[in-house]
Amino acid sequence: MDNPILRIEHLYKSFGAVQATEDFSLSLETGHIHALIGPNGAGKTTLINQITGDIFPDRGRIFFRQEDVTPLRAHARAKKGMARSFQITHIFENLTVAENMALAICAAQGHNFRFWQNALDTRVVKDRLSPALDRVDLSGRAGLLARHLSHGEKRQLEVGMALTGDPKLLILDEPMAGMGPGGTVELTKLIRKLKGSLTILLVEHDMDVVFSLADRITVLVYGKNIATGSPEEIREHDEVRRAYLGEDT
Numbered sequence: 459m460d461n462p463i464l465r466i467e468h469l470y471k472s473f474g475a476v477q478a479t480e481d482f483s484l485s486l487e488t489g490h491i492h493a494l495i496g497p498n499g500a501g502k503t504t505l506i507n508q509i510t511g512d513i514f515p516d517r518g519r520i521f522f523r524q525e526d527v528t529p530l531r532a533h534a535r536a537k538k539g540m541a542r543s544f545q546i547t548h549i550f551e552n553l554t555v556a557e558n559m560a561l562a563i564c565a566a567q568g569h570n571f572r573f574w575q576n577a578l579d580t581r582v583v584k585d586r587l588s589p590a591l592d593r594v595d596l597s598g599r600a601g602l603l604a605r606h607l608s609h610g611e612k613r614q615l616e617v618g619m620a621l622t623g624d625p626k627l628l629i630l631d632e633p634m635a636g637m638g639p640g641g642t643v644e645l646t647k648l649i650r651k652l653k654g655s656l657t658i659l660l661v662e663h664d665m666d667v668v669f670s671l672a673d674r675i676t677v678l679v680y681g682k683n684i685a686t687g688s689p690e691e692i693r694e695h696d697e698v699r700r701a702y703l704g705e706d707t
């Protein structure tokens with residue numbers, strides 16, 4: 459790979475007796491959707507937390523856009539172009555969709571939160587709000603309280619908020635979690651639309667979503683990268699089928 463946006467080298471992280479990340483290495487190709495799959499407790503969220511700088515590895519290094527970011531905290535990595543959405547949604551339920559987005563725009567500009575009441579009136583918000591809502595197909599929902607959005611729309615809003623800082627790498631931790639069958643369609647479309655303007659690392663349990671979106675897939679089991687390859691390669695991989703897809707081969 460000539461120019462990986464992210465390179466992880468020999469990462470280790472334990473919590474007491476639990477080895478949550480074990481000798482994990484991976485490179486992400488710029489512009490790809492890279493899916494990270496693995497059973498519950500495999501260490502997916504722990505890995506993401508180390509990539510974003512929310513927790514620090516015991517050993518190993520992380521390079522982002524050719525720079526060693528291993529010692530940097532989360533806000534410093536965010537400034538360099540990393541953004542994430544969480545496994546549990548992080549939006550203000552009692553603010554409108556537009557207000558939530560305005561706050562994210564202000565935060566991305568480094569504005570002071572004490573003045574958030576005036577956020578909707580600032581020049582930068584006026585300029586950026588409607589394209590930001592449009593980007594995640596929520597223009598028609600601007601005035602609605604966030605708690606009245608469907609589960610999928612809340613996720614769209616959260617993704618839109620993560621995009622306000624114009625990230626180069628977007629990390630999505632189980633964006634489809636809690637959605638009923640069919641609820642995943644809009645968000646899958648949105649993720650596909652975003653591809654091309656940025657690189658996406660996607661943690662997801664819904665295999666239909668993973669296999670329809672991913673350029674490459676990594677399988678994590680007990681903290682280890684047991685396989686990385688194209689969707690076809692992963693589908694055919696014996697160890698993956700046994701360990702994760704639950705097939706007897």
Ligand SMILES: Nc1ncnc2c1ncn2[C@@H]1O[C@H](COP(=O)(O)OP(=O)(O)OP(=O)(O)O)[C@@H](O)[C@H]1O
Binds near residue numbers: 496497502503504545
């Ligand atoms: N802060 C922590 N303290 C102690 N143990 C932890 C901590 N965070 C994670 N673990 C343990 O590390 C392992 C990996 O957890 P992690 O949440 O990363 O898995 P995951 O792949 O994201 O699972 P899921 O699919 O359920 O979200 C688990 O055994 C978990 O119990």
Ligand SMILES: [Mg+2]
Binds near residue numbers: 502504
């Ligand atoms: Mg998790």
